[in-house]
Amino acid sequence: MFVDTVIEDKALHKPVFLIGLSVTVLAIFFALNFTNTLFGEFLRPVIGDPTESGFFGRLAVSLVLTIIFVLNLLAISFTRLKVQILIVWVELLLLFLAFAYSFDLKMSFIQSRIPLMISRGLFTTIYISAISIVIATVIAVIGAIAKLSNNGFAYAISSFYTSLFRGLPLLLQLFLIYKGLPQLGFMVDAVPAAITALSLCYGAYMTEIFRAGIQSIPKGQWEASRALGFKFNLILRKIILPQAIPIIIPPTGNQFIAMLKDSSLASVLGVWELMYLARTLGQRDFRHMEMLLTAAMIYWALTIVLEVIQARIEKKYKQKS
Amino acid sequence: MMDTKTNIQNNTEMTPVISLKGVNKWYGDFQALSNIDLEIKLKEKIVICGPSGSGKSTLIRCINRLEAHQEGKIHVSGIELHERMKDIDIVRQDIGMVFQNFNLFPHLTVLENCMAGPNWVRGIEKNEAKERAIAMLEQVKIPEQADKYPDQLSGGQQQRVAIARSLCMQPKVMLFDEPTSALDPEMVSEVLDTMIELANSGMTMICVTHEMGFARQVADRIVFMADGEIVEQNTPEEFFNNPQHDRTKVFLDQILK
Numbered sequence: 001m002f003v004d005t006v007i008e009d010k011a012l013h014k015p016v017f018l019i020g021l022s023v024t025v026l027a028i029f030f031a032l033n034f035t036n037t038l039f040g041e042f043l044r045p046v047i048g049d050p051t052e053s054g055f056f057g058r059l060a061v062s063l064v065l066t067i068i069f070v071l072n073l074l075a076i077s078f079t080r081l082k083v084q085i086l087i088v089w090v091e092l093l094l095l096f097l098a099f100a101y102s103f104d105l106k107m108s109f110i111q112s113r114i115p116l117m118i119s120r121g122l123f124t125t126i127y128i129s130a131i132s133i134v135i136a137t138v139i140a141v142i143g144a145i146a147k148l149s150n151n152g153f154a155y156a157i158s159s160f161y162t163s164l165f166r167g168l169p170l171l172l173q174l175f176l177i178y179k180g181l182p183q184l185g186f187m188v189d190a191v192p193a194a195i196t197a198l199s200l201c202y203g204a205y206m207t208e209i210f211r212a213g214i215q216s217i218p219k220g221q222w223e224a225s226r227a228l229g230f231k232f233n234l235i236l237r238k239i240i241l242p243q244a245i246p247i248i249i250p251p252t253g254n255q256f257i258a259m260l261k262d263s264s265l266a267s268v269l270g271v272w273e274l275m276y277l278a279r280t281l282g283q284r285d286f287r288h289m290e291m292l293l294t295a296a297m298i299y300w301a302l303t304i305v306l307e308v309i310q311a312r313i314e315k316k317y318k319q320k321s
Numbered sequence: 322m323m324d325t326k327t328n329i330q331n332n333t334e335m336t337p338v339i340s341l342k343g344v345n346k347w348y349g350d351f352q353a354l355s356n357i358d359l360e361i362k363l364k365e366k367i368v369i370c371g372p373s374g375s376g377k378s379t380l381i382r383c384i385n386r387l388e389a390h391q392e393g394k395i396h397v398s399g400i401e402l403h404e405r406m407k408d409i410d411i412v413r414q415d416i417g418m419v420f421q422n423f424n425l426f427p428h429l430t431v432l433e434n435c436m437a438g439p440n441w442v443r444g445i446e447k448n449e450a451k452e453r454a455i456a457m458l459e460q461v462k463i464p465e466q467a468d469k470y471p472d473q474l475s476g477g478q479q480q481r482v483a484i485a486r487s488l489c490m491q492p493k494v495m496l497f498d499e500p501t502s503a504l505d506p507e508m509v510s511e512v513l514d515t516m517i518e519l520a521n522s523g524m525t526m527i528c529v530t531h532e533m534g535f536a537r538q539v540a541d542r543i544v545f546m547a548d549g550e551i552v553e554q555n556t557p558e559e560f561f562n563n564p565q566h567d568r569t570k571v572f573l574d575q576i577l578k
Contacts, residue, residue, distance in 0.1 A: 224424035228438040229414035242428045
């Protein structure tokens with residue numbers, strides 16, 4: 001992206017904006033009413049008993065929060081870009097943790113269940129996703145080539161496939177495979193059914209990504225290759241795909257991340273992956289939030305790992321060209 | 322290993338390497354080529370010129386069948402080009418082509434660009450392909466750029482690599498499709514010098530170009546096209562000093578101003 005070389009004044013440093021922002025934030029804090037929370041307790045010396053402080057207490061709490069909020073923004077705005085990003089990230093993360101903490105979580109419960117969630121749930125989730133990703137990639141390469149070929153059968157089959165599998169909800173595909181195939185005499189276990197559904201569905205999306213990536217390579221590359229007497233397969237393998245892969249990687253990374261989380265749909269078939277365990281482990285003791293939030297953090301961590309890997313690969317290809 | 326297998330039979334000086342008879346081509350309703358008759362003999366140097374849209378590029382792209390003609394016959398070394406032919410790749414291996422936009426392979430180094438053809442389709446061992454590539458890069462005077470990638474080179478250098486890449490296939494004929502049109506003015510001469518040297522070495526060449534100085538110096542024959550037709554063809558001397566056709570006179574007036 002192009003970043004312009006002319007720097008505009010920061011909106012935060014304009015008085016009008018700053019006042020408008022402060023008033024808006026004050027109104028929001030006032031409406032949300034934090035008097036009966038920790039913040040009210042902090043202001044007890046000023047407003048007395050928070051529960052009986054009334055309008056004045058509510059306003060005082062809101063005002064203090066607004067001042068903290070706006071000063072925080074102003075302070076951040078004077079730091080360097082990288083520092084800004086880091087501080088905002090950390091603050092948002094703390095807010096999220098505070099939100100999670102507000103559910104009155106029982107940490108010992110999480111600690112006692114986490115080994116099973118990781119050894120069984122995380123393992124199954126990764127296992128299903130990894131196999132599906134490999135199969136979907138193979139399908140995508142074949143599908144994209146078929147869609148670009150002059151062969152009527154190949155084009156028709158691959159476009160029918162992408163149309164169908166992009167057109168049905170993944171959950172529905174999952175049920176069709178799991179419940180449908182046994183009626184035809186093919187017994188499928190839940191895990192292979194989930195892998196099949198995920199591979200076919202994401203293979204269809206990725207077929208389109210690969211096709212677009214291949215088509216984005218200039219026609220001149222094909223012409224120069226043809227003029228040298230190269231055949232189709234050689235051109236694709238040695239000239240076109242090596243140039244298309246760097247273009248394909250970012251959207252494909254997105255698909256991998258989406259698939260990782262969509263593997264949670266396998267829980268409806270009773271597969272003991274992360275989501276299933278998150279729902280069932282907490283049920284007996286009515287500790288739903290503990291398990292759901294734990295699963296949420298594990299999914300998030302996995303996604304971050306994938307994002308880092310994607311960034312690494314992108315960087316590698318950038319250096320090469 | 323000896324020289325590469327020769328795919329196209331050797332011609333005597335007399336028989337044409339390339340012949341086009343009554344060639345017609347349309348894009349939809351637009352007729353791009355009409356009734357083209359042209360013969361090119363071994364070692365002959367032809368310059369094709371004419372206003373833009375006159376069908377010059379289409380014509381030479383038909384010679385290695387990057388474009389399909391609809392009527393008439395095109396023969397390259399006795400092999401007819403048509404849509405059901407099985408051995409187009411073999412014909413193409415013997416016809417080098419240089420494009421206006423170079424079309425080098427950006428993910429390969431200069432050396433790899435030059436080795437690709439011989440190594441992948443001529444079946445020549447890597448070491449030998451490398452030796453040949455270095456020799457050709459020396460011929461176009463950029464052996465020191467061998468390990469760079471195309472986008473690290475200037476336009477003129479890229480085009481010279483493209484010429485070397487074609488020469489590594491040891492073609493019988495070289496086609497040039499406006500090879501200097503995309504270049505900055507100061508780089509035109511380095512490419513033209515390479516082409517002149519190649520012409521002096523006896524290569525059969527067909528060049529679409531607006532470089533009239535080059536045409537005068539190198540061409541055995543200048544073919545002037547307009548509206549998809551060959552309006553006139555003549556030796557450079559006759560063509561520049563004594564143009565026969567009004568359209569040729571107008572064109573020369575504009576281009577030599």
